[in-house]
Amino acid sequence: xxxxVRLSRIISLLAALVLTxxxxxxxxxxxxxxxxxxxxxINLCTDQLALLLAGEDQIVSLSRLSHxxxxxxxxxAAHAYxxxxxxxxxxxxxxxxxxxxxxxxxxATVRMLRDLGIRVELFAxxxxxxxxxxxxxxxxxxxxxxxxAGAMIARFHADLARLSAPPARRPRAALYYVNGYTTGxxxxxxxxxxxxxxxxxxxxxxxxxxxxLALEQLILLAPEVIVSGRDYPGxxxxxEVLTHPALHxxxxxxxxxxxxxxxWICGTPLVLSAVQKMxxxxxxxxxxx
Amino acid sequence: MRLALGLIALVALLFLLSxxxxxxxxGAGQSLRALIADDGTPLSVVMREIRxxxxxxxxxxxxxLGLSGAAMQGxxxxxxxxxxxxxxxxxxxxxxxxxxxxxxxxxxxxxLPLAALGMAVxxxxxxxxxxxxxxxxITLILAGIAISALxxxxxxxxxxxxxxxxxxxxxxxxxxxSLADRSFAHVxxxxxxxxxxxxxxxxxxxxxxxxxxxxxxxxxxxVNLSGMRLRLILGTAACVGxxxxxxxxxxxxxxxxxxxxxxxxxxRPSSLLWASAxxxxxxxxxxxxxxxxLLPARDLKLGVLxxxxxxxxFLHLIYKTRKEMA
Numbered sequence: 001x002x003x004x005v006r007l008s009r010i011i012s013l014l015a016a017l018v019l020t021x022x023x024x025x026x027x028x029x030x031x032x033x034x035x036x037x038x039x040x041x042i043n044l045c046t047d048q049l050a051l052l053l054a055g056e057d058q059i060v061s062l063s064r065l066s067h068x069x070x071x072x073x074x075x076x077a078a079h080a081y082x083x084x085x086x087x088x089x090x091x092x093x094x095x096x097x098x099x100x101x102x103x104x105x106x107x108a109t110v111r112m113l114r115d116l117g118i119r120v121e122l123f124a125x126x127x128x129x130x131x132x133x134x135x136x137x138x139x140x141x142x143x144x145x146x147x148x149a150g151a152m153i154a155r156f157h158a159d160l161a162r163l164s165a166p167p168a169r170r171p172r173a174a175l176y177y178v179n180g181y182t183t184g185x186x187x188x189x190x191x192x193x194x195x196x197x198x199x200x201x202x203x204x205x206x207x208x209x210x211x212x213l214a215l216e217q218l219i220l221l222a223p224e225v226i227v228s229g230r231d232y233p234g235x236x237x238x239x240e241v242l243t244h245p246a247l248h249x250x251x252x253x254x255x256x257x258x259x260x261x262x263x264w265i266c267g268t269p270l271v272l273s274a275v276q277k278m279x280x281x282x283x284x285x286x287x288x289x
Numbered sequence: 290m291r292l293a294l295g296l297i298a299l300v301a302l303l304f305l306l307s308x309x310x311x312x313x314x315x316g317a318g319q320s321l322r323a324l325i326a327d328d329g330t331p332l333s334v335v336m337r338e339i340r341x342x343x344x345x346x347x348x349x350x351x352x353x354l355g356l357s358g359a360a361m362q363g364x365x366x367x368x369x370x371x372x373x374x375x376x377x378x379x380x381x382x383x384x385x386x387x388x389x390x391x392x393x394x395x396x397x398x399x400x401l402p403l404a405a406l407g408m409a410v411x412x413x414x415x416x417x418x419x420x421x422x423x424x425x426x427i428t429l430i431l432a433g434i435a436i437s438a439l440x441x442x443x444x445x446x447x448x449x450x451x452x453x454x455x456x457x458x459x460x461x462x463x464x465x466x467s468l469a470d471r472s473f474a475h476v477x478x479x480x481x482x483x484x485x486x487x488x489x490x491x492x493x494x495x496x497x498x499x500x501x502x503x504x505x506x507x508x509x510x511x512v513n514l515s516g517m518r519l520r521l522i523l524g525t526a527a528c529v530g531x532x533x534x535x536x537x538x539x540x541x542x543x544x545x546x547x548x549x550x551x552x553x554x555x556x557r558p559s560s561l562l563w564a565s566a567x568x569x570x571x572x573x574x575x576x577x578x579x580x581x582x583l584l585p586a587r588d589l590k591l592g593v594l595x596x597x598x599x600x601x602x603f604l605h606l607i608y609k610t611r612k613e614m615a
Contacts, residue, residue: 023601048318063528095379114369160471178455179455179458181469190389211586212586212587212588214311214312214313215339215470216311216313216335216339216340216584217312217313217333219334219335219336219338219339220313220315220331220332221331222331232452232453232454232455233452233453234390234451234452234453234456235389235390235392235394235395235453236451236454236458237451237459237462237463238451238455238456238457238458238459238461239455240470241470244338244339244470245472245473245474246334246335246338246339248335249328249338250331250334250336281414
């Protein structure tokens with residue numbers, strides 16, 4: 001089993017490198033001379049990948065969310081750069097030679113920028129840990145920093161392999177968010193949970209992608225750990241399900257509180273700190289037993 | 290007497306059905322055993338902490354909404370008077386939202402029902418001032434529309450201004466009402482207000498009977514009209530405020546139930562009060578079972594079902610009123 005996983009990783013890495021080669025054959029040659037000099041990112045996740053990989057003075061502006069410490073894992077580093085509101089007009093006036101956006105960025109914005117002759121590189125959101133090296137390779141190629149990306153990918157694989165060594169026992173856990181939403185195995189959050197050595201009860205409920213899990217279904221599944229989402233400012237009735245007394249009436253369930261924070265959102269190497277935290281939680285469960 | 294027993298049996302039956310309906314596929318006998326004997330299993334937790342408070346709240350809220358509708362209709366002698374339609378529920382929802390959004394309800398839990406009650410009093414006072422003691426249907430409905438619209442808009446505004454990304458989605462809850470994932474904390478929060486409100490409204494029975502003879506005759510019989518008015522205002526506000534604070538605005542209960550039961554009690558307002566309380570409990574219990582059984586995965590709102598049943602009846606009543614006036 002481990003061998004299979006390793007092999008698939010190597011294949012995906014090779015694929016990423018081949019893809020990298022294919023893209024860099026185009027207008028952005030790997031040579032530093034033709035690397036983009038005015039890069040504008042308009043998506044929270046491309047902000048962070050760009051901060052990790054870009055050379056000095058390559059970045060002109062990041063999205064407004066990048067400065068929000070609740071959403072961005074790299075808010076501090078991002079404060080060195082001005083922000084933009086992700087609108088076509090504002091971005092065009094920054095006269096970028098490369099715009100980094102997500103595949104879920106408003107299509108009208110992307111089309112407008114492309115019509116104006118600006119190169120826009122789209123990054124799909126990571127749906128698993130496997131996706132992350134591909135995104136790093138894509139960013140490395142786009143910024144003309146393929147060697148740096150390659151080193152980062154190698155480090156990522158080594159760290160992930162160390163953190164996700166198979167545990168003796170896999171405790172059953174649930175990720176539970178506002179409005180009774182849960183995420184399944186086929187999501188980045190689900191994959192973080194799996195890598196940290198947990199089994200996801202959403203799978204038992206037939207929710208591979210995630211979806212609404214009624215509170216009473218969650219209680220009957222009786223997971224060993226319930227991990228809830230981050231606490232948002234202000235009040236909403238939708239959040240009340242996370243403090244329902246029934247959750248605390250389960251004697252064998254540990255409510256691990258708000259762990260899924262900014263490190264869980266984007267497919268960057270920073271998810272490893274999420275894996276680490278969840279792994280620590282699992283080890284603390286074993287000690288208590 | 291037979292009506293009372295029948296209604297009580299219906300409420301009891303629906304209460305049991307409510308306890309055994311839910312998303313989790315568990316047998317009825319097994320669920321009820323887990324409810325009675327706390328065996329520490331997750332099923333016991335589900336029955337005692339999720340389904341029991343939900344069924345209790347459905348019965349309590351239905352009862353006070355039915356009662357409020359019957360009392361208002363008796364006092365105003367107008368079959369269209371209903372807390373949801375004339376804006377009292379909407380105003381209560383606004384009060385509750387303000388208590389939550391200002392963070393007041395976090396510091397003092399009682400602030401939630403109190404704020405809802407306060408806004409409800411304001412709405413009833415406005416209605417009575419605008420429609421007058423013998424308000425015609427037209428002025429009553431127009432005043433209700435205005436208050437509902439204003440309360441709804443301010444509720445949306447308060448929720449849209451919230452820094453919480455999920456607050457805006459709460460608008461549907463406050464406008465339509467739902468009992469999903471309520472707990473005993475909500476039962477204890479609402480129960481005292483509902484008890485006081487229901488006691489005030491039930492005490493109106495004799496006065497309402499006398500009022501059917503006209504205000505002069507009622508006063509000649511020794512009925513204190515201003516006292517009645519005060520009890521009606523406070524009673525309705527306490528009932529509707531408490532119900533809305535924990536479950537959102539659930540409309541049409543106070544319209545449909547008294548209308549259905551009026552022939553059965555011989556149109557006596559005093560009998561209609563308790564009959565509507567029982568009937569309202571049955572109706573909300575039935576609707577809450579339906580939202581879970583029809584679309585279990587969708588968190589269907591109670592108000593949707595109520596409007597599907599209530600709106601056609603409302604149109605029918607308006608049509609009838611028009612014919613009477615012509």
